[in-house]
Amino acid sequence: MQLLLGQTLGFGADPFETPHDEAAKHQSHGAVLIDGGRIAATGTASDLIARYPRADRTDYGDKLIMAGFVDAHVHYPQTAIIASWGKRLIDWLNSYTFPEEMRFGDPSYARATADTYLDLVLANGTTTVASYCTIHPASVDAFFDAAEKRGMAAIAGKTCMDRNAPEGLMDTPASAYDDSKALLQRWHEKGRARYAITPRFSPTSTAEQLEAMGALWAEHPDCLMQTHLSEQTDEVAWVKSLYPQARDYLDTYETHGLLGARGVYGHAIYLEAREKDRLREAGAGLVHCPTSNTFIGSGIFDMAGLIAAGQRVGLATDTGGGSSFSMLRTMAAAYEVAQLRGVALHPSALLWLATEGSARSLQIADRVGTLAPGSEADFITLDLGSTPAIAQRSTQAANIWEAVFPTIMMGDDRAVTGVWVMGERKG
Numbered sequence: 365m366q367l368l369l370g371q372t373l374g375f376g377a378d379p380f381e382t383p384h385d386e387a388a389k390h391q392s393h394g395a396v397l398i399d400g401g402r403i404a405a406t407g408t409a410s411d412l413i414a415r416y417p418r419a420d421r422t423d424y425g426d427k428l429i430m431a432g433f434v435d436a437h438v439h440y441p442q443t444a445i446i447a448s449w450g451k452r453l454i455d456w457l458n459s460y461t462f463p464e465e466m467r468f469g470d471p472s473y474a475r476a477t478a479d480t481y482l483d484l485v486l487a488n489g490t491t492t493v494a495s496y497c498t499i500h501p502a503s504v505d506a507f508f509d510a511a512e513k514r515g516m517a518a519i520a521g522k523t524c525m526d527r528n529a530p531e532g533l534m535d536t537p538a539s540a541y542d543d544s545k546a547l548l549q550r551w552h553e554k555g556r557a558r559y560a561i562t563p564r565f566s567p568t569s570t571a572e573q574l575e576a577m578g579a580l581w582a583e584h585p586d587c588l589m590q591t592h593l594s595e596q597t598d599e600v601a602w603v604k605s606l607y608p609q610a611r612d613y614l615d616t617y618e619t620h621g622l623l624g625a626r627g628v629y630g631h632a633i634y635l636e637a638r639e640k641d642r643l644r645e646a647g648a649g650l651v652h653c654p655t656s657n658t659f660i661g662s663g664i665f666d667m668a669g670l671i672a673a674g675q676r677v678g679l680a681t682d683t684g685g686g687s688s689f690s691m692l693r694t695m696a697a698a699y700e701v702a703q704l705r706g707v708a709l710h711p712s713a714l715l716w717l718a719t720e721g722s723a724r725s726l727q728i729a730d731r732v733g734t735l736a737p738g739s740e741a742d743f744i745t746l747d748l749g750s751t752p753a754i755a756q757r758s759t760q761a762a763n764i765w766e767a768v769f770p771t772i773m774m775g776d777d778r779a780v781t782g783v784w785v786m787g788e789r790k791g
């Protein structure tokens with residue numbers, strides 16, 4: 365048994381529903397007990413030291429111990445094209461993304477990129493991601509292998525596209541079904557791996573392909589299904605022209621069996637009233653990707669409105685449309701985007717979104733994203749004074765929220781001083 369001492373921060377409730385000082389559980393002299401790769405107990409340092417005197421004890425001083433970040437929407441194959449200049453969504457896909465994704469026809473390139481990507485996110489304190497792969501089945505194997513090697517919980521799926529993509533980057537309805545099925549049989553619930561059926565988005569799938577993905581999901585309802593929804597106005601208009609019968613963008617998924625509680629929809633900026641109703645009724649997950657939405661010029665997500673209306677929302681980098689691997693930077697961008705809608709998200713809400721909120725959007729909050737006893741021991745330590753600029757601000761802090769907010773707004777991988785995966789230190 366290991367006993368880690370430090371400041372601890374967890375949540376007993378959702379800070380969007382419960383006042384933040386009741387929802388958050390902060391101990392300035394706290395402790396986390398790890399046993400067999402799981403969190404066994406949390407509490408005050410003095411209490412846990414008294415109860416577990418023989419545990420192997422490490423004192424992290426005033427470092428903040430909290431759950432590892434959960435990044436609910438990423439494209440690991442876009443690692444090498446992050447920060448590519450000057451395009452909006454469709455041009456960005458055609459100019460940068462698709463050419464790069466072609467390179468994943470080479471399994472050794474996929475393996476090297478998966479390693480690079482997971483090392484980067486771990487260094488940034490992200491312990492779980494949900495990733496799109498490419499159309500190549502080997503890109504999925506590469507990713508799950510790399511996650512398994514690090515002991516990480518990972519969600520991923522083969523990205524399916526059968527139109528409006530370059531030759532060499534398209535499958536068919538039948539091959540998408542067969543390949544996805546073989547991959548999910550190989551990976552879903554193998555150790556910490558979970559499979560997500562992954563039609564990229566309606567513009568790159570025919571109705572036949574969406575139908576095939578819906579059929580596969582109906583046969584494997586315990587898998588997630590991840591896709592993109594209403595990210596840019598041009599994209600929404602394109603979907604309308606490709607699917608003239610559809611009531612709206614979501615309807616292109618809904619009529620093909622691709623709406624459900626285990627559905628995870630990236631971006632969701634331009635939603636019509638019917639779409640919001642159906643997403644809420646289905647209990648689907650919406651994923652906000654703020655650095656992507658500003659970088660690609662997509663628009664201003666309505667975090668407060670959607671959550672108040674009962675939507676389940678997670679937070680994500682959307683690497684490489686997003687401009688960062690860091691969930692700290694992503695929280696900062698979420699704060700700024702919400703400010704543009706006149707809402708100041710509290711630091712507790714931002715930290716909750718980056719951990720438990722994202723885990724809930726992926727239906728894995730019973731395992732990761734919290735410090736709750738019984739959950740898998742994926743957690744980090746943060747230095748709340750990691751740079752001179754942050755330190756001079758946080759020393760003025762009157763409480764934990766003022767102490768942590770400068771790190772949310774200005775922090776990066778230098779703030780992440782320790783990363784544990786299933787109770788094992790990784791960085």
Ligand code: GUN
Nearest residue numbers: 439564565592656682685
């Ligand atoms: N829509 C369809 N594919 C993508 C992608 O790779 N990135 C983003 N941001 N949006 C998409």
Ligand code: ZN
Nearest residue numbers: 437439630682
């Ligand atoms: Zn995406």
